[in-house]
Amino acid sequence: MKERVKKQAQESLIYLRKRLPTAFPVRLAPITPKKGHDPSGAKFSGRNYILILREDLTELEVQDCIIHEYAHFRVWGLLQAQTYEHDGHWGIEFARVYTEMNEPR
Numbered sequence: 659m660k661e662r663v664k665k666q667a668q669e670s671l672i673y674l675r676k677r678l679p680t681a682f683p684v685r686l687a688p689i690t691p692k693k694g695h696d697p698s699g700a701k702f703s704g705r706n707y708i709l710i711l712r713e714d715l716t717e718l719e720v721q722d723c724i725i726h727e728y729a730h731f732r733v734w735g736l737l738q739a740q741t742y743e744h745d746g747h748w749g750i751e752f753a754r755v756y757t758e759m760n761e762p763r
């Protein structure tokens with residue numbers, strides 16, 4: 659991942675945490691995908707929410723990925739469970755995160 663994209667991702671997370679707090683701190687974990695199979699995603703370490711970002715993503719893909727996974731983190735805090743459903747709870751949070759990410763800063 660280009661340094662500039664990584665910096666942009668970190669700044670987006672700082673901004674989002676101010677506007678839409680999460681139950682645990684969000685840590686960025688860039689990964690180098692092997693054979694193109696390792697997906698980006700979200701997980702919970704017990705102390706942090708981990709946002710896994712493939713290093714081969716473009717700037718726009720990184721933004722999409724942050725919105726998608728951050729919506730999961732929000733739902734995990736609200737439901738106090740690590741669900742990967744893309745249901746109504748997730749959809750509402752997705753809309754909130756999407757709106758914040760597209761607000762002029």
Ligand SMILES: [Zn+2]
Nearest residue numbers: 726730742744
């Ligand atoms: Zn998902």
